[in-house]
Amino acid sequence: MSIKAIDHLGIQETISVVPAGEVPKKMGSSFFRGSASNFNPYGSDHVKDDFASRFLLKGWTPDKPFISPTTNVTAFGSCFAENISKHLAKLGFDVSKNRDRDIYISSMGEGLVNVHSITQQFRWALEGIAPPTNLWHGYKAEEFDLTEEIRTRTRDVFLNTDVFILTFGLSEIWYDELTGGVFWRAVPMKHYDPSRHKFRVCTFDETKACIQEIVTLIGKHVPQAKIVVTVSPIPLIATFRPIACLTANSASKAIIRAAVDETVRERGDEWAGRLYYFPAYEIVNEAFPNRFVEDGRHLQNMIVPAVMNLFQATFCNTDLTIEQAEKMLKDARLQSANTLDDHALFSQARFASRFGGIVKRLVGRKRAAKSR
Template sequence: MVYVLTALGTQETIGASPHGQQRKQIGSSFFRGEDCNFNPYGQDHCVPDFAHRFLLHGWLPDGPIINAKTKVTAFGSCFAENISNHLGSIGFDTSKQRAKDIYVSVMGEGMVNVHAIAQQFKWALDGWMPPSDLWHGYNAEQYDLSEEVRTVTRDVFLNTEVFILTFGLSEIWYDETTGGVFWRAVPLRYYDPSRHKFRVCSFEETKSNIGETIRLIKEHVPHAKIIMTVSPIPLIATFRPVSCISANSASKAIIRAALDETMRELDDDLRQDVFYFPAFEIINECFPNRFLDDGRHLHPMIVPSVMRLFEATFCDTELTLAEAETTFRQARLEAAGTLSQHPLFSQPA
């Protein structure tokens, strides 16, 4: 990298020229550290390796860790469901196909908080029994603590080679009497205001549950690798007395910060087995018009482009990163074109 001293007003600046990037202007007064990765300038978005350079850098394994024979278990929030569907579509082996009736399959994108994900591992691998009446499906149907389902889930986990876990939100409902946390909100027909309460999951308990999940996996399935992601899908509503947009920002920030600190604190051995895939950043930072009119479902060109970036970097297929980058760029351009359909931007200036 070449640095050139110039002046900007009264401040001396350095003109930095990272290889393949638009020239950057930064203040010269402060040491920039051994690693200095710049936020992209406008022209940087046009480089053919934008995703690899500005989004994926630092988060990838040395080589593919998933092939057609790798046993993958993916669940949590929406990304896990999307990756299960994508891997299944290209002939890869996912738990959703191997064991369709276990809860991590039927509720693949419905276990949206860190407690819900950790519960499955404690229940299946350690035999821990959660308080009853906490687990419900998409239509509020109640799931029991079936020993048969637990045993099948345990066997699926023990034979898994790669776990993909997606954390969705920090707003949780819990049973004040037992302390147990619901997978999702409290079903209306079961709601009891005397015992069912709401809170925002703290940074400390978020990080603790993520750490406990990693610990359980590595204790019981030491050969397994773990890929963690954050769902980009916002809250449909908040139960806090503040705007949903600001509550969603806090909800995601808690998860993202806890994941980041967890990753930074991994020892050298775990760094070879635990990864973060930045689906949250890819979608929220690169698509100016991400969602359909409901504000939550992504435009149809977005998910396939993110799945191809994942495939090209984590999976052993013929898809190259250059090809995935091309799809990603095309999706960004196509999504930007939808701005003219947005109710606000379609209005005359």
């Protein structure tokens, strides 16, 4: 590394660093950085062929893939687990949604969006601890019963699972103040009772406690299983807090992401080679210049396949290589950049630029005419 002192204007001394395969970086020399540093990408790094491997996946993927067509995979929680299930099913892999379509983690898997709803399924199925009634509802506000038949079928799926893929979506919850029970999603209007149904944001501590409990329950009852945790990149459709939705969503995701990170760090030694985080959240939010369609929540159609291919290349035993997945990601990112032409703000910017150019030319011609 070469050291270059910046003049006497009070700016700290910097070190010029050239990591292999990256554009040169600069860092302050006033603090010890350890034997290795992983830098935030510069603009030019984004066109590198190994961008995802270097700046998004590094440190999170297994030494070698461990999901094969004969691996029993159980994926549920938020809508991104649904995407993983569909992708693996298309590859002919064994996913729980195909093994038993009628249990709740299959029929309502993507509706289990908070940590409490996912924890409820593990407590109920594996240890027979039922949550308070009237908390589980489908998309049409239908109520789901806590029948022993569904519980034992869910338990059987869990006990025969080799890999759990769990996606946590949001921190905003509705709960029954009388029982303390948390709803899967929001409270159906026909059941809403303002005297007992309340809203709050999950704290970091309770979020982490739920995730830790899930890991503990799997370790106790399904000790052979591996766990892959993800955070859904899909934002809130609305917040029930008296603040702007974009800021509420930022807080909601931050709570989950921090709790996941701390769980993986704390349980890493105990669960070495069995507990993983896949950075779907960061891939979507950091790699694509235009992530969502007009509604601000549904991803552009090139994004999900690109993320799933990265998962497949790093976690699954298939012919897809990481180099091929990186190429697909890069192509998808270029397509995403092209969709900016349709973004309302960019369309307005182009109009303003064209209009400004016309005005400038007209003014120039008028001035030229006056000078004559």
